[in-house]
Amino acid sequence: MTRTIRVLLADDQDLVRGGLAALLALEDDLDVVAQVGRGDEVLAAVREHRPDVALIDIEMPGADGIDVTRQITSALLGCRCLIVTTFGRPGYLRRAMDAGASGFVVKDTPSDRLAQMVRQVAAGQHVLDPQLAADSLAGGIDPLTERERDVLRAAAAGGSIRAIAETVHLSPGTVRNHLSSAIGKTDTQNRYEAARAAQQRGWL
Known part of the structure; x- marks a missing residue:
């Protein structure tokens, strides 16, 4: 029997969050157990609902997705973080991975591909948008203190x-x-x- 993967969605746009939930609900092995619209609500929701994977936007009120990812990974709650964002900037990718994210994709990723990425992250793998990964390598390291x-x-x-x-x-x-x-x-x-x-x- 296939294990059901528990998923949390964190995005401040109701329409985007609802769309993601509807798409992932079509997958038999994925169960959206919680949705939040603010960054400062995510950690408490992870503690309460114990998802396997959290899909996290970067720009949210309360706390940005990179800080939220760092909070979740530091808390050792067994939840892996997949950044799903409109802002495909190479610097964001680097900061997200440094914060402990298991993956980074942009929101126009096809739904079947996104579902597969959730499965890969739940299985302990790392997934990256290939074009963003290439751009990040080409863009150099963030020089700012x-x-x-x-x-x-x-x-x-x-x-x-x-x-x-x-x-x-x-x-x-x-x-x-x-x-x-x-x-x-x-x-x-x-x-x-x-x-x-x-x-x-x-x-x-």
């Missing part, structure tokens, strides 16, 4: 150096140093361009 990422995230919201410094709890001089370094690493002209470039590459 964690502090530089913090400063760029604050810079993306606008505001003065002093406002950024207050947000990240650093001195204005230290913020300027981090921004200067990040601008150099992203080969851009100013902090706004650096933040945008880092976001586009999936580094933030």
Whole structure:
């Protein structure tokens, strides 16, 4: 008898989440046991429903999917994470795998292929969108430090150096140093361009 794989869906778009649930429900061996729409609800839902595989979007309110993946893998709950996202950025793939994800695919993956990926992840395998994997290798490693990422995230919201410094709890001089370094690493002209470039590459 085929083992039923318990699946949790985490996506902030009701239509996408419902569509995924309907598609996976067509598979005899897959059972969607929970659906959540916020990143900060996922860990509790995993603890409650004990899924084998969690399909997780990246951009959600409350907490992003990469942080959620790190929480789940750190909690050792026996749930493997498969990132399913609209944002197929090479930097996201690298960060997701570093966080402990077992796979990374984009949302336009055919439903039969997605179902097979869920089975592979449940079996302990790793699955990656092949084009994203190739792009990630070609794109190089994220050169930013964690502090530089913090400063760029604050810079993306606008505001003065002093406002950024207050947000990240650093001195204005230290913020300027981090921004200067990040601008150099992203080969851009100013902090706004650096933040945008880092976001586009999936580094933030």
